[in-house]
Amino acid sequence: MEYKKSAKERFLDEYFGGVEDWDKHLADLITGDENAHLLETREKIMKEQEEFGNRTNFELGREMWYSNYFFINSLILNFITDAEGDPDLINELKKIYVGVLGNFGPDAVALNMDEEYDGYLIKMNADVDYQLTYISDLVSYHMYGMTLNDERERDNLIPKMWESLSDLVDKKALLKKLRENRQAPAPRQVDLESPRLHIATDLYVAGMSFVLGHEIGHHFLKHTESNRRNIVAKFMPPDGTFSQLHLDEFTADNFSFDLLIRGMKERNDLTLFAPSLIVILLLALYDKTPQEPSQTHPSLRDRYLNLLKRVSEQDEEVASKLQQIFNHVATWINVALGGHWKTEWWK
Ligand SMILES: [Zn+2]
Numbered sequence: 001m002e003y004k005k006s007a008k009e010r011f012l013d014e015y016f017g018g019v020e021d022w023d024k025h026l027a028d029l030i031t032g033d034e035n036a037h038l039l040e041t042r043e044k045i046m047k048e049q050e051e052f053g054n055r056t057n058f059e060l061g062r063e064m065w066y067s068n069y070f071f072i073n074s075l076i077l078n079f080i081t082d083a084e085g086d087p088d089l090i091n092e093l094k095k096i097y098v099g100v101l102g103n104f105g106p107d108a109v110a111l112n113m114d115e116e117y118d119g120y121l122i123k124m125n126a127d128v129d130y131q132l133t134y135i136s137d138l139v140s141y142h143m144y145g146m147t148l149n150d151e152r153e154r155d156n157l158i159p160k161m162w163e164s165l166s167d168l169v170d171k172k173a174l175l176k177k178l179r180e181n182r183q184a185p186a187p188r189q190v191d192l193e194s195p196r197l198h199i200a201t202d203l204y205v206a207g208m209s210f211v212l213g214h215e216i217g218h219h220f221l222k223h224t225e226s227n228r229r230n231i232v233a234k235f236m237p238p239d240g241t242f243s244q245l246h247l248d249e250f251t252a253d254n255f256s257f258d259l260l261i262r263g264m265k266e267r268n269d270l271t272l273f274a275p276s277l278i279v280i281l282l283l284a285l286y287d288k289t290p291q292e293p294s295q296t297h298p299s300l301r302d303r304y305l306n307l308l309k310r311v312s313e314q315d316e317e318v319a320s321k322l323q324q325i326f327n328h329v330a331t332w333i334n335v336a337l338g339g340h341w342k343t344e345w346w347k
Helices: 007-014 023-031 036-056 070-082 087-093 126-147 151-157 158-169 171-183 195-220 228-234 244-261 267-283 299-313 316-336
Strands: 096-099 108-110 120-127
Touching: 007 096, 023 036, 036 070, 070 087, 070 126, 070 195, 070 244, 087 096, 096 126, 096 158, 096 195, 108 151, 108 195, 120 126, 126 195, 126 316, 151 244, 158 267, 158 316, 171 299, 171 316, 195 244, 244 267, 244 299, 267 299, 267 316, 299 316
Parallel strands: 096 120
Antiparallel strands: 108 120
16 A cells, blocks of 8 residues: 555645644743743643643653644544544544644634545644633633622622633734733732633633534545535535535534533533534624625524534523523623624524
8 A cells, every 4th residue: 555644744744834843832932031930831831741641641741643732632632532432433533633833813624635645634723722712711700700699709700801802802902911921920820729710621621622523523524525625616506505515514513512422421511512602602703794604604693503402402401501601791792892793693
């Protein structure tokens, strides 16, 4: 059999700025004279990854098979562990490579298959990771606030909500803040026991898993077979119903949702919430008309309603809780941004 290069090699061949180890790349950007503390933190993170890897990656530390980004590599390893008992799925999952690039914009793409290379390549901007962090923060303050009875305690969260919304929509302010943080001498104390932080972390992990699962879905459902999309494009009817591309998005969402459920050891509402409450809501921040479809994608409203249906198949009560939280957060965002959306598209 002829030797083919791997998806990882394809990523490094084709993408300018693609590096083999994203975390190390970030660590190398920090110099000691600029900020000794930040350097120390980065080194600590690398060491923690090494130890975590030794515990989970068969004693292989930061060895990365499935992505140049340690966290994503861990998530793919989770998918593989969760697929126990399904050798075909495991074999397919092992062909994935997720290449993270430093470009702006929350984009993730399952690349069309290339006959010269083996495996499934997914390309993702590091911005996906940052944006998912900020929106998980924003939603977690709301969800935590909804559990508080004391009005003053709730009001205390409002500045935090504004800050995470600003991180999402005001790039200039964010860059300024990051620059200031870079120079800040004292570490910010993070309360790891905070119930709010637990909500944010669970939402973030499930949100990122859902994004990955969606792109994996495009590959496994053969949406990326060479020519398939081109054929669709070529034979697109002039009046344009684009229905196949739209259908592909729903099936990729459903594939990813199934993958998430498969990984749940017990019912976890946050995992069920994350696809709509984190991913769809984030995409909607970039879309002035989430009720309208585009050429390639169904409307975010329809994707939200589909995911809501999937949650209600699991548990109707959780679905109605999701609807309530979604309405709460989306309404707040819309008012905060002075009518970002013209309609209450989530209703
Ligand atoms: Zn898609």
